[in-house]
Amino acid sequence: MFSLDGQVVAVFRHQGRLYAMENACAHEDGPIGEGEVRGTCVVCPYHDWQYDFTTGACITDPERPRATWSVREEGGQVWLGPQLSAGSDSRGGEHDDGMEVIRT
Ligand code: FES
Numbered sequence: 836m837f838s839l840d841g842q843v844v845a846v847f848r849h850q851g852r853l854y855a856m857e858n859a860c861a862h863e864d865g866p867i868g869e870g871e872v873r874g875t876c877v878v879c880p881y882h883d884w885q886y887d888f889t890t891g892a893c894i895t896d897p898e899r900p901r902a903t904w905s906v907r908e909e910g911g912q913v914w915l916g917p918q919l920s921a922g923s924d925s926r927g928g929e930h931d932d933g934m935e936v937i938r939t
Pocket residue numbers: 860861862863864865866879880881882883884
């Protein structure tokens with residue numbers, strides 16, 4: 836994971852290519868980059884929301900994509916480039932058990 840302008844960015848490698856996506860889950864800011872990767876999908880370790888790290892799409896709630904950045908590896912270093920897509924600021928939502936977080 837990397838920090839860019841105060842935002843934590845998770846970098847994934849898939850079939851030799853790197854992808855950079857906002858690390859904070861759209862549900863409750865869980866660390867997406869610590870989740871299980873299944874193909875191009877990463878599963879948030881907190882409550883299993885799923886994201887396509889190649890596009891930033893939120894599979895669980897399509898209205899809440901994550902931001903993405905261009906990324907490349909050169910000389911043993913990982914370089915983050917311009918932001919490719921914006922993420923949603925919306926957070927919260929129901930859990931599988933029907934409980935919902937209420938922010939005060
Ligand atoms: S914080 Fe990611 S699924 Fe709840």
